[in-house]
Amino acid sequence: MKKTYHLTKDKKKKKIKTTNLKTVDGYVFKPKNKIKYPGITVTKFKAIDREIIERLLKKKVKKKLEVYLQYLFYLLNETDGEPGATDMVLDDLARYQQMVKNCYQKYLGEQYVSELEKEIAYIKFCAKQREQEIYQIRWMQQMAEVARRGGR
Numbered sequence: 001m002k003k004t005y006h007l008t009k010d011k012k013k014k015k016i017k018t019t020n021l022k023t024v025d026g027y028v029f030k031p032k033n034k035i036k037y038p039g040i041t042v043t044k045f046k047a048i049d050r051e052i053i054e055r056l057l058k059k060k061v062k063k064k065l066e067v068y069l070q071y072l073f074y075l076l077n078e079t080d081g082e083p084g085a086t087d088m089v090l091d092d093l094a095r096y097q098q099m100v101k102n103c104y105q106k107y108l109g110e111q112y113v114s115e116l117e118k119e120i121a122y123i124k125f126c127a128k129q130r131e132q133e134i135y136q137i138r139w140m141q142q143m144a145e146v147a148r149r150g151g152r
Helices: 050-077 083-108 110-149
Strands: 027-029 045-047
Touching (some): 050 083
16 A cells, blocks of 8 residues: 655644545646656646646646647648548537536636637637638639530
């Protein structure tokens, strides 16, 4: 059985207190730092302070949203504009939105989650609009090709 410690700094006495972390409510994550330090190995980290949890989760949500945006921009601008691929990314984005709403709402608050929902809705709207523009451009090119060949 592993021992778990909770380090807190008491300003007056400067003692370290041990507590049972299972009873304390907080956000658990694995640190991404791969640098090895002598002595202590951290495999899990439980943030208890609401402000720290909020900052960590906002940073995490923002990074993931940026990844979705970059992939969406790549699909819409660089590829041939396959309509199924864009729908797949938009569905995945909606799934991520639900996951954020279900898992992180108690840490982030309703206002941030509602702003995130508005932002994702705007992203979906812009992606669909761009997809329509690409479709219209292709249709115009096809009509020009038919006219050039001497068709209708």
